[in-house]
Amino acid sequence: MKAAVVTAFTEPLQLQDRAVPTPGAGQVLVRIEASGLCHTDIHAARGEWPVKPTPPFVPGHEGVGIVEAVGPGVTSRTEGERVALPWLGHACGHCDHCVRGWETLCEHQQNTGYSVDGGFAEYAVADATYVVPVPEGVSPHDAAPLTCAGVTTYKAIKVARIRPTERVAVFGIGGLGHLAVQYARLVGATVIAVDVEDEKLRLASELGADHVVNARTGDPVAAIEALGGADVAVVLAVIPSVFEQAFASLRRGGRLVCVGLPPESEGPMALPIFPTVLKGISVIGSIVGTRQDLGEVFELHARGRTRVVAETRKLDDVNAAIDDVLAGRTTARLVFEF
Secondary structure (H helix, E strand, O other): OEEEEEOOOOOOOEEEEOOOOOOOOOEEEEEEEEEEEOHHHHHHHHOOOOOOOOOOEOOOOOEEEEEEEEOOOOOOOOOOOEEEEOOEEEOOOOOHHHHOOOHHHOOOOEEEOOOEOOOOEOEEEEEOOOOEEOOOOOOHHHHHHHHHHHHHHHHHHHHOOOOOOOEEEEEOOOOOHHHHHHHHHHOOOEEEEEEOOHHHHHHHHHOOOOEEEEOOOOOHHHHHHHOOOEEEEEEOOOOHHHHHHHHHOEEEEEEEEEOOOOOHHHOOOOOOHHHHHHOOOEEEEOOOOOHHHHHHHHHHHHOOOOOOOEEEEOHHHHHHHHHHHHOOOOOOEEEEEO
16 A cells, blocks of 8 residues: 655655555554645654654544454444544543543543554554544545544634634634634634735635734734734644734633644743733643544534535645645645545
């Protein structure tokens, strides 16, 4: 099978011919139909986070495909079923986090495309318990970005506990941000989209953003304050200064939801103590959603409540696709189709 492999953090991905893996006990073999390119895949390929994957490995945690075979003991999945391979590839199922419904906080988790091989290949094996069925009416092309970009932003909107009519500022309109705008609207928010590219802001307006702010041509904090300040700021960018701008844009009682993960080299976010205390600001870290969350994301999409904006690429062009993402030449998500 063809696979895009990280062989070293300083080298481009290599296209290799590998043997099709065999599913072990509790696993399924999935023939990949589509796999989205997430910024996390780029961080993984470059070893930019404190906890690094171990080369060689196959990135990709937005893989969607058909179950071709099931391993011993698998009763929950069947051959011919379409499933998604999300970031959470495995959790222990027994710790207090797992038991309380926060499996994404499990300290024993395995992550698809990071600690176990992922979807940048024609086939992948996965834990049958942690793949998520893709319902009828959701295409592989759409399901792939929803498997991470969708469930990540959906969870961020959930944990923000947004009340209808609250002002929600989404910082970074791209693969994640264009979905965050839609989820915020679904819960009744007044949405402010912030980006540095007019094309992405036009997309945000098409998807229902009530206000747009170009942070390249003006001060986003002043612009949001002129609207009354944000009740919630969801940060999807990977630059610490953007987190600081988002914090400054909040009104009293506001919530800062941190989602984007900058490279380790970018340094920390500065959090001023006095405004945090005196304005009663909450700072919330939001990791990807659970299997339940992803099921809800798929259901919303099947009902026609969301729109995925994505461009199709071939796996042969994986390194060029990474360059395009880093250069900001993509409006939203890139999806490799097999």
